[in-house]
Amino acid sequence: MHKQSLLEHIKRHVDLNSNEKEILNYFDIKLFSKKSFLLTEGKMSRCEYFIISGCVRVFVTDNSGLEHNLSFNSENWWVGDLKSFIKNEVATYSIQAIEDITVLQINHKSWLNMLNDFPVMEKYFRIMFQNAVFAQQTRIVQSISYTAEERYLSFIKSYPKVIQRISQKHIASYLGITPESLSRIRKEITKN
Amino acid sequence: MHKQSLLEHIKRHVDLNSNEKEILNYFDIKLFSKKSFLLTEGKMSRCEYFIISGCVRVFVTDNSGLEHNLSFNSENWWVGDLKSFIKNEVATYSIQAIEDITVLQINHKSWLNMLNDFPVMEKYFRIMFQNAVFAQQTRIVQSISYTAEERYLSFIKSYPKVIQRISQKHIASYLGITPESLSRIRKEITKN
DNA sequence: CGGTCTCTTGACGGAGTTCAAAGCTAGTGG
DNA sequence: CCACTAGCTTTGAACTCCGTCAAGAGACCG
Numbered sequence: 450m451h452k453q454s455l456l457e458h459i460k461r462h463v464d465l466n467s468n469e470k471e472i473l474n475y476f477d478i479k480l481f482s483k484k485s486f487l488l489t490e491g492k493m494s495r496c497e498y499f500i501i502s503g504c505v506r507v508f509v510t511d512n513s514g515l516e517h518n519l520s521f522n523s524e525n526w527w528v529g530d531l532k533s534f535i536k537n538e539v540a541t542y543s544i545q546a547i548e549d550i551t552v553l554q555i556n557h558k559s560w561l562n563m564l565n566d567f568p569v570m571e572k573y574f575r576i577m578f579q580n581a582v583f584a585q586q587t588r589i590v591q592s593i594s595y596t597a598e599e600r601y602l603s604f605i606k607s608y609p610k611v612i613q614r615i616s617q618k619h620i621a622s623y624l625g626i627t628p629e630s631l632s633r634i635r636k637e638i639t640k641n
Numbered sequence: 642m643h644k645q646s647l648l649e650h651i652k653r654h655v656d657l658n659s660n661e662k663e664i665l666n667y668f669d670i671k672l673f674s675k676k677s678f679l680l681t682e683g684k685m686s687r688c689e690y691f692i693i694s695g696c697v698r699v700f701v702t703d704n705s706g707l708e709h710n711l712s713f714n715s716e717n718w719w720v721g722d723l724k725s726f727i728k729n730e731v732a733t734y735s736i737q738a739i740e741d742i743t744v745l746q747i748n749h750k751s752w753l754n755m756l757n758d759f760p761v762m763e764k765y766f767r768i769m770f771q772n773a774v775f776a777q778q779t780r781i782v783q784s785i786s787y788t789a790e791e792r793y794l795s796f797i798k799s800y801p802k803v804i805q806r807i808s809q810k811h812i813a814s815y816l817g818i819t820p821e822s823l824s825r826i827r828k829e830i831t832k833n
Numbered sequence: 834c835g836g837t838c839t840c841t842t843g844a845c846g847g848a849g850t851t852c853a854a855a856g857c858t859a860g861t862g863g
Numbered sequence: 864c865c866a867c868t869a870g871c872t873t874t875g876a877a878c879t880c881c882g883t884c885a886a887g888a889g890a891c892c893g
Contacts, residue, residue: 810839820840
């Protein structure tokens with residue numbers, strides 16, 4: 450059963466007792482085909498997703514209509530527009546499936562009920578957000594102190610599996626540079 | 642009593658009952674004078690700080706010895722090297738007082754005990770980390786999609802009080818540009 | 834008052850962008 | 864299954880923003 454992988458993920462971070470398997474009741478399994486959108490900027494969504502299989506990208510669209518990738522998420526990662534989810538605001542991010550994906554979906558009301566009924570989940574999400582803070586801090590440090598080439602090298606080192614599945618165009622957008630620049634950087638690297 | 646401001650901060654996010662005021666027992670009041678370091682890169686620290694008064698900067702030092710400011714924190718904010726604190730690693734960030742400051746300090750062991758003894762604090766820190774994720778996401782979006790001028794305008798709009806207390810050199814470092822560039826950007830802005 | 838640190842200004846150089854064109858790749862429909 | 868097309872990647876040339884280096888003016892502290 451697909452839902453099992455979420456349970457395992459939770460158990461990797463906190464201790465569950467037997468009846469806490471009811472946690473899975475708050476979630477629904479959903480499938481999205483490649484290129485479809487889990488969430489679109491400007492819309493209300495109020496769902497968070499736990500990815501069972503496949504890969505998505507989270508991006509913003511700027512005033513000029515350009516897309517900027519914030520993150521790539523795959524198996525055993527949470528994804529969603531957290532601020533929109535928590536604060537009941539319209540989404541500022543869009544989320545698109547890069548591959549066919551299977552996710553567990555939870556809406557905001559169920560999420561609050563779950564936290565209320567199973568206090569151990571407060572700890573689980575405390576740890577989830579804590580880890581998100583770690584990862585984001587690393588990214589911010591790199592954005593203000595690394596050159597584009599250093600950011601690219603760090604990216605392929607940190608996410609060797611993910612790059613196989615993502616176009617360079619999207620990686621360039623993630624790094625904050627143009628596809629042309631990334632192409633030149635890659636050429637420079639393979640030269641050495 | 643200084644410790645009161647932490648209690649008020651907690652109560653703004655979660656409900657405390659009377660005996661939960663014992664939470665303050667896990668904390669010590671500490672004073673740091675301007676320019677002194679709460680934490681130095683490469684050292685073990687394992688403390689987190691809640692700022693009662695004053696202002697600090699968090700920064701990293703790169704291979705060339707240049708400092709890059711990650712954040713400025715003042716009254717009623719938590720600050721520390723979270724990753725070092727949680728994972729028992731040496732600090733990758735340094736924290737320096739920009740003004741004379743008063744903080745409440747908690748070490749890792751006390752923090753774990755507090756979370757254990759007062760489960761409501763799991764929720765409190767879940768919310769704290771959640772808010773940190775919001776703020777950092779905004780920063781990442783701006784770093785990959787804004788020009789230096791846009792980042793500066795966004796910074797002074799978001800933190801109008803803080804800029805009064807911080808040198809341009811430090812703001813430039815926060816924005817990921819040189820002091821010279823910031824000086825030119827400011828000149829350009831006042832022209833219009 | 835002198836020294837250090839900060840801010841400003843100028844000239845130059847370099848990393849990355851923009852625009853354009855050509856080669857490749859992968860998805861689509863016949 | 865092949866052919867076609869749209870999108871992706873590469874490459875080139877010109878340009879732009881920002882960094883680097885250097886020098887001078889102003890502010891702060893002992």
